[in-house]
Structure formats: structure tokens, C-alpha cells
Amino acid sequence: MITEALYQEYLSLLLEGNKAGCARIVAKLIADKIDLETLYLALFKRSLYEIGDMWADNKVSVATEHLGTAITEGLMTQAYPLIFRQAHVGKKAVVACVANEYHQIGGKMVADVLELCGWDTYFLGANVPDEGLMTMLQDKKPHLLCLSLSLSTNIGHLDQTIRHVRGQWAKLPIFVGGKAFDALPANVLDAYTHVKLVNSFPDLKAQLLHFGDHRGQ
């Protein structure tokens, strides 16, 4: 459904900051019944990663990267009427980025896929201080906590957050994921209990089976 030509057209529009042009493409894909994961991965994630690489290669400015992110977040709202109409399975998840982590799109995509699987999600956004997260966990009593980490330099904040959570909830399952784990050693999470690295949508859906949710498969 997303041909290479269409992807390149979308990427060009995104780099130009042409939100209306990008929105037209997304609206057409949704009207053509594209599935959410393809839209998120093959269009949104791919283009943002490519712009991130262009920034790393000094081909675009950080402002262009931020604009691309802001536009993409706006475009994600076009899919919400589809996401939130799923029947609920009676499971709750809190999704957040740890303190100092300002890249929230990945976490939001995870929250949306959980919604698509019928979970009730509470997405707390970027840079969530531990106190705020603990209050939310106390209030919502979720079955699952998902923590997003985009920059490997924020691993210390992730460690601190997990230790805080474990201080009160020894067995609450925690899924962590994000681009940071491409650069971190494979055993970085070995020190924690009930903490899993979940770095793809199929992996996320497979893990949900352990909660008695078979709808994702």
C-alpha cells in the first residue's frame, strides 16, 4: 500500500514542513484501510528515522527534525478514531518516557497499539518525573508499565525510575523499548526482575499473550 514512490513523496513533504500535503497522503491511506502498524512503521517511523539519520549526517538542521516530529505527531491524531473504537479487554497500561527523555513518539505508538489491542492506556508523554509516574501508578493500578527510551545517555534515568517503581511494586511487569537499545549492551536489563525489552510491535503483541490477551495475534 505504501509504495517507494509514495514514501519518497511523503518524506519530501515532511522535510519541507508541508503538513497539509502529508495529511492528504495519510488521509488517503486511512481511507484505503491501511492497518495502523503499517502506517506507523512504514511511514511515520521510517521517515522519522531517515530524518534523524540526515541530521546525524549534517544534511538537515535540528529544527527540521523537530518540525518533522511535530507534524508526525499531529498526523497520528488522524488515526485515533480507528484506534479508540476497539472493544476493551479489561487491562490497563501506563506508558511514559523517563525523566529527561523528550522523544515521545515511540511511546505514543506503543500506547496506540495497546489501545488497538483493547487495552486502556494512560500515556503520560515526554520527560515524566518519577514522582508523577508513581502517583499515576498508585491512582490507576495498571497491569503493565511501559517505559520509552530514545537516547542511550538517559539509561541512568531509566535505572532510577525502575528502582523507584520496584520500591513499591515488586512484581509490576515493565516493558522497556526505544531506539536507545540499538546502542546499549544486550545485558543492560539483566539486573532487573520482571523487566522486558520489547522493541517491536509483533514482540509487544506476543508479550500481551502472557496477560491473557489473545486479541493481538
Next chain:
Amino acid sequence: MASNVDAALIEYLRLHASFLFFLLDKNNNIIGTNQFTAKIIGKDGIGLSFENVLVDFCHPHGLAGFFSRDKDAPLVPLSVNTAEGLPRTFYFMFFDLGDVRAVFGDMDYDEVDKLQRQFILLNGELVNTTRELQKKNVELENALGKVRTLEGILPICSKCKKIRIEGADPRRQDNWLRMEKYIEGKTQAHFSHGVCPDCMDKLYPMMHPKP
């Protein structure tokens, strides 16, 4: 050597540097600009009064006071009419060079950086709020779908109080429903049966004799 460096510097500043430069005559009319200025104001501005480039400039002493300022004084924030239509603020320094006057305007890059960071945070909050609103909207729509209401004019039998099914043939008896059944079918309400005092008197006069 030095003159070559000066020439290169002037060439760079004239063509590529991102600051405003206006060369004015004694009457503050523009007689020269750099490339960045032309891009911002949408024209080279030659012949225009410098005041006309500014947005709503109204200083009691006009521009004169700016040229006599101490060079260590803080830069003067003034807004410029841009080709894009949105005014932009630059921080200006004024030089009186005798026959001509030079005006330089620069952006506050710390301010731009701060605004960019704030913009990212605010946008994040906005899209997160939109997500929550969409979610609540669907929940409300679902709840609304469960709320059934009764409205309009109901055709009712004057004698037995049965209600006719909307649009159905009134001559057929099975198109008339007992009121309880009709209302339970149209709303979330249910009926619990009892007997009112008047009916109790009629039905069981011996149990409740009138005084």
C-alpha cells in the same frame, strides 16, 4: 593581506550572514542593505524610510536618540515588517558615521532556542491532550449509544392505555403494546408493579373499607 581578509569578511557578511544591515542617508532613508535584509523584508528597500520598515514605530524622538546612544548600551529590540507577513523582532545597534548611518539588527539566538524548546513541549502537550480528547469522545459516544430516549407524540388508546407502534397499522391489535412493554423497549427504565390506593379500594373494597 589584511585588505583581502576584510574583503572576504565583507563579502561573507553581505551575502551569507543572518543579520540585518541598513545603510541610511542623513534623513534615515535606506541607501543600501545586505542580502539577508532583502530576504526578510522582501525587497532591497532602497529609497524607503527606515521607519517604514519597522512595525508601528513611534518613539518620541524618532530615530535620532538611537544614534547618540552609548555603544555599551543594551541593543534596542524593534520589530520589522517581513515579507512573510509576521513581524519579527531584531536587536538593533545604530552607528552615526557622519555622511551616512549604519544600522545592524540581529536575532537573539538564545531566545529563538528557548522558543523552539518551548514549542516542542507545548506541541507535545497539545497532541497528548488531543489524544485524550479523542479517547474521551469515543467513550462518550459509546455511552450515548446506550442511552435510549423517548420523545415526540405517542398514539395511546384512550380506554386501555396501550400504545401503538410508530407507523404501524392501527387496525391490527398486535400493533398496540402495553405501556410498560412499550416504554421498557424504548428506554433503560423497568417497571415494578404495585396497586395505588384508589385501585386498591376498587379491587379489594373489603380490605380497605372507607371510613
